[in-house]
Amino acid sequence: MKLRLLSIIRKEFIQIIRDPRTMTLILVMPILQLFLLGYAATTDVKNIPLAVWDQNRTPQSRALLDAFRGADYFNISYMVGSEDEYRILIENGQARAVLIIPPDYDRDLLEGHAQVSMVLDGSDATVGSTALSAVHLIVQSYATKVMINQAALSGRAASITPPVDVSTQVWYNPDLISAYFMIPGVVGMILSMITAMLTATAVVRERERGTIEQLIVTPIRPWELIVGKLLPYVALAFVDVFEILIIGHFWFQVPIRGDLSLIFILSGLFIISSLGIGLFASTIANTQQEAMITVLVTMLPSIFLSGFFFPIDAMPKFLQVVSYIIPLRFYLVIIRALLLKGVGAAALQNEIIALIVFAVVIMAAASARFRKRLD
Amino acid sequence: MSESYVIQALNLHKYFRETHAVDGVTLQIKAGEIYGLVGSDGAGKTTTIRLIVGALKPDSGECSICGYDTQRKAEDAHAQLGYLSQRFSLYEELTVLENIRFFAEVRGLKSNEWLPRCLEILEFVGLANYKDRRAGQLSGGMKQKLGLASALVTRPRVLLLDEPTTGVDPVTRQDFWQLLIRLTSSRLDLPSSSKEKQEDNDSSKVAVLISTPYMDEAGRCRRVGFMRHGQIIAEGTPSQLRARLAERVLELRGSPLKLLRYVAQKDPEVEDVRAFGDRLHLRVVEKKADLVVNRLPDKIRGEGGKVDDLRIIHPVLEDVFIELSEKTYE
Numbered sequence: 001m002k003l004r005l006l007s008i009i010r011k012e013f014i015q016i017i018r019d020p021r022t023m024t025l026i027l028v029m030p031i032l033q034l035f036l037l038g039y040a041a042t043t044d045v046k047n048i049p050l051a052v053w054d055q056n057r058t059p060q061s062r063a064l065l066d067a068f069r070g071a072d073y074f075n076i077s078y079m080v081g082s083e084d085e086y087r088i089l090i091e092n093g094q095a096r097a098v099l100i101i102p103p104d105y106d107r108d109l110l111e112g113h114a115q116v117s118m119v120l121d122g123s124d125a126t127v128g129s130t131a132l133s134a135v136h137l138i139v140q141s142y143a144t145k146v147m148i149n150q151a152a153l154s155g156r157a158a159s160i161t162p163p164v165d166v167s168t169q170v171w172y173n174p175d176l177i178s179a180y181f182m183i184p185g186v187v188g189m190i191l192s193m194i195t196a197m198l199t200a201t202a203v204v205r206e207r208e209r210g211t212i213e214q215l216i217v218t219p220i221r222p223w224e225l226i227v228g229k230l231l232p233y234v235a236l237a238f239v240d241v242f243e244i245l246i247i248g249h250f251w252f253q254v255p256i257r258g259d260l261s262l263i264f265i266l267s268g269l270f271i272i273s274s275l276g277i278g279l280f281a282s283t284i285a286n287t288q289q290e291a292m293i294t295v296l297v298t299m300l301p302s303i304f305l306s307g308f309f310f311p312i313d314a315m316p317k318f319l320q321v322v323s324y325i326i327p328l329r330f331y332l333v334i335i336r337a338l339l340l341k342g343v344g345a346a347a348l349q350n351e352i353i354a355l356i357v358f359a360v361v362i363m364a365a366a367s368a369r370f371r372k373r374l375d
Numbered sequence: 376m377s378e379s380y381v382i383q384a385l386n387l388h389k390y391f392r393e394t395h396a397v398d399g400v401t402l403q404i405k406a407g408e409i410y411g412l413v414g415s416d417g418a419g420k421t422t423t424i425r426l427i428v429g430a431l432k433p434d435s436g437e438c439s440i441c442g443y444d445t446q447r448k449a450e451d452a453h454a455q456l457g458y459l460s461q462r463f464s465l466y467e468e469l470t471v472l473e474n475i476r477f478f479a480e481v482r483g484l485k486s487n488e489w490l491p492r493c494l495e496i497l498e499f500v501g502l503a504n505y506k507d508r509r510a511g512q513l514s515g516g517m518k519q520k521l522g523l524a525s526a527l528v529t530r531p532r533v534l535l536l537d538e539p540t541t542g543v544d545p546v547t548r549q550d551f552w553q554l555l556i557r558l559t560s561s562r563l564d565l566p567s568s569s570k571e572k573q574e575d576n577d578s579s580k581v582a583v584l585i586s587t588p589y590m591d592e593a594g595r596c597r598r599v600g601f602m603r604h605g606q607i608i609a610e611g612t613p614s615q616l617r618a619r620l621a622e623r624v625l626e627l628r629g630s631p632l633k634l635l636r637y638v639a640q641k642d643p644e645v646e647d648v649r650a651f652g653d654r655l656h657l658r659v660v661e662k663k664a665d666l667v668v669n670r671l672p673d674k675i676r677g678e679g680g681k682v683d684d685l686r687i688i689h690p691v692l693e694d695v696f697i698e699l700s701e702k703t704y705e
Contacts, residue, residue, distance in 0.1 A: 007480035011466065011473075018468040210462035214525070217428045217458040218481045219450040372449070374430045 004220050008228025012202070016232055026198070030190045030240045031247060037182050038252050048131050051078040051086045051095035056105035064101065064116065067142040073134040086119070096121040097131050109146065172340040180255075183248040184335040185308040187241060188328050191267065192274045193299050195237045199278030200291035202229055208287055216372045226370060230275050237271045238264065248339075257342030266334050266348075269355045273327040276362030283369040302326045307333070330354045381406050381455075381533050381582045387426050387436035396422045397433070398605035404598075406532065407580030409559055411593040414602030415700060420586040421461050423602070424537050427584070428458050440533055454483055457526030461537040463519070467511030471502055471521055474510050478525040492528055500524045500554060516547035523554065534558070536585040540592065552595060559583060590692040599692070601699050609699055613692060620690035620698060622664050625657040629675065629682040638675045642667060649697060656694055 016022055050068065054061050068074050078095055080086045089095040098119040108114035118135050122128040172180075206212040215225065241264065248254040256263075277298060285291035304310065305319060306328035312320055323329045330351040337343050345352065382404040389397040397419045404410045412420050425431040427438050429445040429452060438445045443452040465474050472493060479489045497503045500520040505513065513521065519539055526534060540548045558581050585596070593599050594613050601609040601616070609616060629635050636655060639648045644663040649656045659667050664687050672682040 003486060004481050004483075007477050011469065011477050014473060015466060015468050210460065210464040211466060213425075213430055213460040213462065214458065214464075214478070215481070216430050217453055217456065217460075218478070219454045219483055220481050221450065373432060374425065375432060 005224045005228050008220070008225060009231050012229055012232045016236070022198070026194060026236050026240065027243070029194065030186075030244050033190055034183065034186050034244055034247055034252075037186050038179050038248075046072050047075045048073060048097055048127060048134075049077040049095045050074040051080050051089050051098045052076055053080050053082075053086060053098065053100045055103040056101045058106040060106040060109055061101045064105075064142060065099075067138055067145075068099065071134065071138050073131070073138070090119070090121050093121075096124070096127055097135070099135075179252045180340060181336075183244070183252055183254045184339050185332055187244050187248075187267070187335055188270070188306070188331045189303055189308060190240055190244065191237055191271055191331075192277075192302070192328050193295075194240065195233055195271055195274040196278035196281065196295045196299060197292055198233050198236075199230060199275050200281040200285065200295050201288045202233070203279065203282035204285050204288050204291040213374060216374065220372075222370055222372050223367070225372070226279065226367060230279070233275065234268070234271055237274075238268070241267050254339060255342075256339055258338030259344070262345060263335070263338050266331070266338070266352065266355070269352070269359060270327060270331040270334075272359040273355060273362055276359060276366050279366035279370065280362060283366060302328050305329070324354075325358075327355055327358045330358075379405055381441050382410075382427060382438075382584060383440075384423075384427050384438040385436055387423065387433045387438060389422055389426055389431060390434055396605050397426060400426075400436075400602075400605070400607055402427070402584070402600065402607070404582050404584055406582050407559055408598065409555065409583040409585065409596045411596035411599045412584065412586040412602060413588070413590070413593050413599060413696065414586075418602040419605040420602055421537055422605075424535055424584065424586060425460075428456065428535055429453065430460075454529075455531055456533040456535060457529065457531035458534075459519075459522045459526045459536045459539050461541075463522040463539075465510040465513075465518060465521060468509065470507050470509055471497065471513070472506040474521060475525050475528055479528045482529040484529055496524045496528045499527070501550065516543045519543050519547070519551065523551065527558070532581060534581055534583045534585075536583065538586055538588065541588065548589075548592075552592065555583060555585075556595075590696060594692050601696070603700065608702075609695075616695050617690045617692060620658065620694055622687060623659055623661060624688055624690040624694050625659060625664060625668060625685060626651075626688045627655040627657055627671075627682070628653070628684045629680060631680065634678060634680040635675055635682070638678055638680065639671060642671060642674070645671075647697065647701065649694075651693075656688075658694060658698060 016026075052065060054065070065076065069076060074097065078086075078089055080089065080098070086095065086098045090098065100117045100119070102108075102116070105114050105116065116139070118131075120128050120131050120135075206215065245256065245263070249256050278295060281291055281294040281298070285294050305312070305315070305323045306326050307323070308328070312323050312329065315323070334348050334351050334355075337348060380403045382402060384400060384402040387397050387400045388395070400419070400423050402410070402423070412423065414420050422431065426433050426436075427440070427445065429438075429449050432446065440452040441455040443455065445452045466477070469477065475493045475497065476489055479493055480486075484492060494503065494506070497506055500523055502517060502520055502524065505517065510518070510521065523536075523539065526536070540551055543551070560580075585592070587593060596613065598610065598612055599616055600607045609619070627635055627639065632650065632653075632655065636648050636650075639645050639655065639657055644660045644667050645657050646660060647658040649658075657667070668685055668687065672685055675682050
């Protein structure tokens with residue numbers, strides 16, 4: 001009956017609005033997350049502290065150092081004079097890499113076979129791997145420049161161009177700004193965690209307080225109870241999506257190239273999955289604490305496996321398979337595509353179907369477990 | 376005819392793991408009847424009531440409210456009843472009026488009906504002045520009244536109350552019972568709709584099943600059922616129950632009480648000695664009352680005590696309760 005449903009919805013809304021803590025959580029937390037992840041979480045590796053042992057100390061070696069200074073990747077922070085010195089710097093974490101220029105560098109350069117060596121701190125794999133590729137890049141391009149200069153000096157050719165070159169075009173995110181990558185992810189993360197947690201605790205709270213017993217013994221149907229309890233949180237989740245999109249777009253300059261209504265519809269689909277997870281957790285947990293922990297335990301691994309921070313393609317096959325049952329994985333693809341690529345629903349067919357399947361399954365399972373009884 | 380019973384529970388059983396919490400309980404209550412369920416903690420009263428309202432599923436047995444099976448036609452059964460659970464709690468963030476409105480609407484009151492009905496019922500229980508107060512800020516007694524109001528707002532034909540007055544002050548307890556009596560003696564004493572004729576017909580009166588630890592409340596019920604270990608071991612009107620111990624309860628007054636008690640307990644025909652305020656109630660073996668009355672005072676005086684009075688009295692329900700609690704089964 002409509003009236004029963006409306007009265008449950010009204011009651012939930014009143015409870016939420018008069019609970020300042022929950023309201024703050026719902027409205028403010030996404031903003032905090034956004035700023036935190038938008039600024040602090042960057043996968044761009046820059047300004048790696050570099051120690052240099054220049055055993056040559058000639059204009060040529062200084063020219064090489066200039067090439068290093070020119071790129072953003074390294075900061076030349078220390079000039080050392082011995083292995084012991086740089087060992088200490090690496091152990092203390094003050095330097096992450098060491099460039100060693102041998103004593104005969106300038107002579108070897110003229111003869112065409114100079115070699116410099118690099119010691120890298122591998123304990124931070126991200127930094128290490130970036131530094132590794134960066135150093136090759138810098139040295140190669142410097143070497144090419146030297147070759148061209150030498151050829152020009154010896155008059156061999158007006159200029160020598162390297163035989164193979166690559167011209168790159170980065171679509172959608174030309175500057176590879178990590179904020180563009182992070183923020184859609186934040187939308188997904190907030191939606192999944194907040195809605196699941198709030199739903200789970202809202203239902204369990206009735207059980208904890210004892211109000212559920214009164215509610216059971218009324219003509220209200222189980223589906224009315226479920227829908228009535230969930231609807232307010234759906235509404236609030238949409239408010240959050242809206243918030244995040246606004247801040248993301250106007251503050252972080254994340255583009256919104258896709259169709260807004262599609263964004264909202266598909267976010268709604270994802271919200272239903274998260275609500276389903278929350279509802280399911282509420283049928284397992286007996287206290288609010290248990291409910292929160294159950295949701296956390298389910299959500300945290302999902303976030304790691306969803307492709308938010310780490311690319312799924314880089315994971316072992318087994319985990320890649322597991323990621324197929326995580327709705328966030330599909331939603332991330334969708335939201336990133338909608339915001340950055342501006343594609344239509346057709347391109348996202350597979351993901352949409354996956355989300356629908358998941359939502360139906362989880363809601364069915366949760367509803368089946370949800371009983372209007374105390375046992 | 377089963378139609379005349381508004382609450383019909385037949386041979387209910389409920390197990391919680393190993394515990395046989397409800398062991399073959401049968402309860403049949405008619406319209407207009409107040410039935411009291413008494414028993415010690417853990418006897419199975421709350422579980423029985425929860426089975427009857429459908430909050431728990433019985434392992435075997437049947438139960439129906441106004442003819443609706445509580446398992447198969449649960450929502451229809453629920454529409455007929457009002458329930459006040461032992462752990463009654465309210466939505467603390469909502470006001471008194473919002474709380475009662477919620478229960479009114481969820482129990483089926485229409486949008487043009489709820490307001491007058493809610494105000495009416497709040498008036499009935501004496502909470503009209505507090506309608507805009509947050510439920511969390513009510514005193515214990517007021518919360519219980521609000522609970523009763525929520526259970527009554529749809530004018531149910533059946534009311535189930537699980538220890539509704541525990542923890543409530545004596546004045547409120549009296550108020551509560553006044554409300555219950557008004558409820559069952561006339562149809563809510565409220566302005567009824569023009570459709571209902573003022574028939575003095577029992578069948579339209581509210582039936583109440585109330586569980587209570589208070590013997591004075593039990594005494595006000597039309598029938599009382601005594602539960603122990605999940606079974607109803609005695610059932611009847613308060614008079615019938617009291618008759619079980621007819622001619623078996625003596626009242627002893629004197630001093631010092633400790634001595635009196637000690638001597639009385641030694642008497643082989645005295646089964647039990649209890650303090651009742653400033654006097655002692657002695658329960659004696661059947662037909663031995665006169666014997667004890669004749670010989671006990673001398674024994675007491677022989678040990679240096681003083682006897683003011685020793686005589687047979689009408690038993691009170693407490694005496695019956697104690698006897699039933701201690702009875703061992705052959």
